[in-house]
Amino acid sequence: MPRARRRRNRIHDFHALEDRTLLTTLIALVDSGVDLTDQTVLPYLDLNSGYDAYNKVAYTTGGSQTVQDTSLQHGHGSVVAGMIVQGIKDASAAAGSTPVDVKIMPIRDTSSGLNIDKDALIRGVFYAADHGASVINLSVNTYYNPSLDDPSSPYNGESLVQAIQYAETKGAVVVTAPGNGTSNIDFIPVFPPYADDPAYSAYRPTPTNVLVAAAVDALGNLTSISNWGPIHVDLGAYAGPEGATSYSAGYASGVAGVVSNLMPAGRTARNVIDVLDQTVTPHAQSVGAWSSTGGVLNPAAAVARVLQPLQTAAGPVAIDAGGGASGSYRSDAYFSGGTTYTTASAVDVGGVDSPAPQQVYQSARQGDFSYTIGGLVAGGAYDVRLDFAELSVSGAGQRLFNVSINGATALNNFDVFAQAGGMNKAVARDFIIRADASGTILISFASVHGGAEVNGIVVSTATDLALKSPVFSSTIENTAFNPQAAVDGNSTTRWSSGQWMQNTGTGWITVDLGDLYNIADVYMNWEKAYAVNYEIQVSPDLVSWTTLRAVTGRSAPGIDDEAGLSGVGRYVRIYCTQTNATDNYSLYDLNVYGTRLSNLAAGKPATSSTVESAAYLPANAVDSNSTTRWSSGQWMQNTQTGWFAVDLGALYNLSGVQLNWETAYAVDYQIQASTNGTDWTTLKTITDNAQKGIVTFDDLSGVGRFVRIYCTQTNATGNYSLYDVKVYGTPLTDLAAGKSATSSTLEGPGFEASRAVDSNSTTRWSSGQWMQNTQTGWIAVDLGARCNIDDVRLNWEKAYAVDYQIQLSDDGVNWTTIRAVTGRSAPGLDDQSGLSGSGRYIRIYCTKTNATGNYSLYDLQVFGAPASSVTPQAALSTSLAASPITAQGPIAAGKPSTIKRSPANGWLLQGRPKPNTPPLARLGRPFPGIPSRKSDL
Structure with a gap:
């Protein structure tokens, strides 16, 4: 049985619509053309964007004949255009006085002989995506995924699914029709509706921009010919008097165009689909479960969702601790105890995703205090975000405190200065917490040394990361119990592995969260077929699995909340190893909560070996926009070497990198790190890569400020191009910051040894020029406790040491040299990594001056780290579970699956394209002169 398709997160609250110049939103109609004499449709046509994809001629060149309906006036494409206009009008009316500007981009994919050409169809999708279409209407069906056969096209060889995937990178929604066979399409693969089903689309990332609209009448009932499908169909849409799914797709495209036009800049295709899916009017059908939403498109509700953003019942609650109201943050409230502190100094927020307003960081509540947030949903999952910036102490170790939330330790001996890397630098921590039985979250701050502090607190409803996300399972009982039922937000539906599981105790369900997250809580609702023993596992790639928790001896169905988890992954798997007497596994609900990993590269300075043009700068790969990209330029074909680098701005323990390759992907490349931007260490070597799209590496281990993607072999494109580069890791704690320092001599007041450990790169220690009488001089720091030392970073003034030693001691008297440096010839940054040794005291023992x-x-x-604990790199490593993906697992890229049927019922588990596939078919009324027949879907 085809498994569930794509992620559908709950839509986040929109910010108020910004003031903007109204831009035209284009709906590409890839069809047989339009009727240029239809006075109802004509005002909605943007003819200058028109294109004849069959003959490859633009309207601006070929004139009206390029888009005139090939099935004569008012043929198939013309009727679909009319339904698009109807959708635009109904949604625009719901917008009231809010201006809307939506037009149709006519693209003809049909010959004058009424041949629906697959090459023209795929060319049309690429053309639409490249020419600004926000919505693409495809009212066609076929049993296979066709590919473009056009050597003259830069997209030659790309399939329809790849074209849809490409459209997603441009922000375009693709609206399509399920067909007119009065059938459930979940029983057989049909494209485009199956384009976003990972079981049938071998391309990664699987598109998430496909909206499938069944045909309903004016009362919301399925028409007599419409197909349906609780997995692959999203919703029903009005299809006009003829009732064909071509026309329901057209109507949905019109509404989608208006919603897209009204949404703020930066919206994604997924945002648009979420609005449409989440505002349907529920409607039962005689066939039973018929769409993933169970509802009919509601233009008025969709428009209202955009224009009047919904707030969660209990928040979010945002508090400016110690200060007044700022933006969405209210003035300090809900606290008990503590004092306030404010500063006028600017706070650096560069290391924080979605930072609070500057004013929030410039005030703090300090001391011993607590915040009590009430009025929440009892037992509900909430995201508690704490914003910090050290405003009043000047070194690490001067302020340490603990934080507990509802009695559980959240932070222990937390040092804002050390975690942020200095004063007036922002840092944030997120926690997934369940409100107590009274609907309350209590956040308590207790001083260990120097008083606790917090700058901002936000409590918001936690997002169920698994909700309507792509999901897979080892087996299913039948289509009524597919794995999507466990993540559909409906506790009356369920996944069941099927009782033929009695032949083995192993079964699993896996959900794709779409990105890397820190997993904190997995919530399950077991049917009577519960697992006695199971493991909660995470993976970045569906290959390597890490077990976060092993549960044994479960003895009852019902709610099973596994909180307090800690682990990073994109995929979450419930890996069951022992059934109860039912001999199978079944879940009503699978909810996953966690926080997205902070992307250290977002907005940071980026450089590259070459650049194609000003439109493809390296900054495009770190702008948090997956529709823009860096390209090295095709003149790269003269050499195989090219690189992209990003400056993270500070040293980090690097743990992961995620890349999103454009068509110009690297076959061979290395992920490298550097502390100075000059000397590079290879963290990972990749060879024989054969695919574009997203690839994640979460097993990296190294220290660096700079990260470089060093490419050594292109594919056939001859260059390199990346949509996104994301870097993950944790800040290094400078063990010397603010600690006691001494030196052999000093030049005078203002040049004390403490100046080298004050986290201020404008102050310095100087031994004094009377050092010229001897070559020996030193600076030593008491770290306060014995530590394992990994790395020492020096920033020399022009009076640098030519020769020196790094030494450690437990008593400050007896010293051991762990590295001797000779022949240094320049001032500036000097990073000595890869050290190995332990001590409480560290000394830079200089033996040869330069000319100064x-x-x-x-x-x-x-x-480094305290000697009693593991190193940061080791702490990031976790054991990998040895549980492989079984033969029924997700299809590997480029490998079609086989048809598998259950022993008892013959339900289709996975499918592959049929041989001798039929040609593309229109899904509306027949063309003039062609006998009418229903689709055989």
Whole structure:
């Protein structure tokens, strides 16, 4: 049975619509053309964008004949155009006085002989995506995924699914029809509706921009010919008097165009579909379960959702701790105890995703205090975000405190200065918490040393990351119990593995969250076929699995909330190893909660070996916009080497990188890190890559400020291009920051040894030029406790040491050299990584000056971990579960699956294209002169 298709998150609250110049939203109609004499449709046509994809001629060149309906006036494409206009009008009316500007981009994919050409169809989708279409209407069906056969096209060889995937990178929604066979399409693969089903689309990432609209009449009932499908059909849409799904798709396209036009800049195709899916009018049908939403498109509700954003019943609650109202943050409230502190100094928010307003960071509540947030849903899952910035202490270790939430420890010995890397630098922490039985979350701050502090608090309803996301399972009982039922937000539907599982105790269900998350909570609602023993596992790639928790001896069905988890992954799997007496597994609900990993590369300075043009700058790969990209340029064909690098702005323990390759992907490349942008260490080597799209590496281990993607072999494109580069990791704690420092000599007041450990790169220690009488000089730091030292970073003034040693000691008297450096020839950054040794004291022991005759350091930074704990790199490593993906698992890229049927019922588990596939078929009324027949879908 085809498995569930794509992620459908709950839509987040919209920000108020911004003031903007109204831009035309284009709906591409890829069909037989339009009727240029239809006075109802004509005002809605943007003819200058028109294109004849069959003959490859633009309207601006070929004139009206390029888009005139090939089935004569008022043929198939003309009727679909009329339904698009009807959808535009109904949605525009719901918008009231809010201006709307939506037009149709006519694209003809049909010859004058009424031949529906697959090449023209695919060319049309690419053309629409490249020419600004926000919505693409495809009212066609076929039993296979056709590919473009056009050597003259830059997209030659790309399939229809790949064209749809490409359209998603441009932000375009693709609206299509399920067919007119009075059948459930979940029983047989049909494209385009199956384009976003990972079981049938071998391309990754699987598109998430497909909306499938069944045909309903004016009362919301399925028409006599419409297909349906609780997995692959999204909703029903009005199809006019003829009742064909071509026309319901057209109507839905018109509404989608208006919703897209009204949404703020930066909206994605998924945002538009979420609005339409989540505002349907529920409607039962005689066939039973008929669409994933169970409802009919409601233009007025969809428009209202955009124009009047919904707020959650209990929030979000945003508090400016110690300060007044700022933006969406209310003035300080709900607190008990503590004092306030404010500053006028600017706070650096570059290391924080979605930072609070500057004013929030410039005020704080300090001391011992608590915040009580009430009025929440009892037992509900909430995201608690705490914003911090150290405003009043100047070194690490000067302020340590604990935070507990509803009695459970959230932060222990937390040091804002050390975590942020200095004063007036923002840092945030997120926690998934369930409100107590009274609907309350209590956040308590307790001082360990120097008083606790917080700058901002936000409590918002946690997003169920699994809700309507792509989901797979080992087996299913039948189509009524597919894995999508466990993530559909409906506790009356369920996934069942099927009782033929009695032949083995192993079964699993896996959900694709679409990105890397820190997983904090997995909530399950077991049917009577519960697992006695199971594991909660995470993976970045469906290959390597890490077990977050092993549950044994479960003895009852019902709610099973596994909170307090900690692990990173894109995929979450419930891996069951022992059934109860039912001999199978069944879940009503599978909910996953967590926080998205902070992308350290977002908005940071980026460079590259070459660039194609000003439209493809390296900054495009770190702008958090997956429709823009960096390209090295096709003149790269003269050399196989090209690179992209990003400056993270500070040193980090690097744990992961996610890349989103355009068609110009690298076959061979390396992921490299550097502390200075000059000397590079390879963290990962990739060879024989054969696919574009998203690839995630979460097993990296290394320290760096700079990350580089170093490419050594192109594919046939001859260059390199990336939509996105994301970097994950944790800040390094400078063990020397703010600690006690001494030196052999000093130049005078203002040049003390403490100046090298004050986290200020404009101050410095200087030994004094009278050092010229001897070559020996040193600076030493008491770290306060014995530490394992991994890395020492020096920032030399012009009075640098030519020769020096890095030494460690437990008593400050007896020293051990862990590295000797000789022949240094320049000032500036000097990173000594890969060290190995332990001690409480560290000393830079200099033995040879340069011409200045003395020694001077702006910064002395020390990285490592307390000797009683593991190193940061080891702490990031976790054991991998040895549970492989079974033969029934997701289809590997490029490998079609086989048909598998259950022993008892013959339900289709996975499918592949049929041989001798029929040609593309229109899904509306027949063309003039062609006998009428229903689709055989």
